[in-house]
Amino acid sequence: MRASFPILTLMAATLVAACASEPPRSGMSSTEGTTVVQTAEVTDVRDIKVHEGRATGIGSIIGAIVGGVAGNTIGGGDGQAIATAAGAVGGSLAGQDLEQKSSSRSSVELTLRFPNGDVHTYQVGTSETFQVGDQVKVTTNRGVTRITH
Numbered sequence: 001m002r003a004s005f006p007i008l009t010l011m012a013a014t015l016v017a018a019c020a021s022e023p024p025r026s027g028m029s030s031t032e033g034t035t036v037v038q039t040a041e042v043t044d045v046r047d048i049k050v051h052e053g054r055a056t057g058i059g060s061i062i063g064a065i066v067g068g069v070a071g072n073t074i075g076g077g078d079g080q081a082i083a084t085a086a087g088a089v090g091g092s093l094a095g096q097d098l099e100q101k102s103s104s105r106s107s108v109e110l111t112l113r114f115p116n117g118d119v120h121t122y123q124v125g126t127s128e129t130f131q132v133g134d135q136v137k138v139t140t141n142r143g144v145t146r147i148t149h
Contacts, residue, residue: 035141042134043119044111050123059099060092067091110147112138122147 071087072080110130111121122138124147130136139146 033142035139038114038138038140040112040114040136040138042110042130042132042136043113044109044121045130045132046109048107048109048123050105050107056099057096059095059097061095063091063093063095063098064088065091067094110136112136112147114138 065088067086067090068084068088070091071083071085074080074083074087106126108124108126108130109121110124111119113119122145124130128147128149130147130149134149137148139148
């Protein structure tokens with residue numbers, strides 16, 4: 001019985017030491033899944049146009065062709081040549097303008113002041129109407145911010 005007493009004591013001490021140790025810590029932390037909700041006051045509201053993508057020039061080319069063909073049907077001789085050139089230039093400008101309008105959308109830029117004094121600007125859709133002085137809720141989750149009344 002005396003031989004088992006030291007072994008039992010050693011086992012008990014090992015068990016107590018194992019329970020007292022802290023789990024290992026990694027040097028990383030994560031905010032994945034964390035949602036931050038804040039309130040803020042709207043200090044500025046601006047309507048803006050957001051251009052999506054780069055102009056390809058196709059609108060200008062097609063406009064020039066259509067304008068040139070239309071101008072070519074006018075008059076004869078030198079007048080016809082001038083009308084063709086003017087139609088091509090006018091069609092090119094119209095085609096460029098049409099391409100830019102079709103590749104842009106309306107948006108709203110909000111400037112918000114948070115209770116701690118921080119001021120940030122956000123771009124939001126036009127589904128909700130905001131006015132200077134509105135109190136809004138700013139919800140951020142996984143890097144995506146949403147602003148609502």
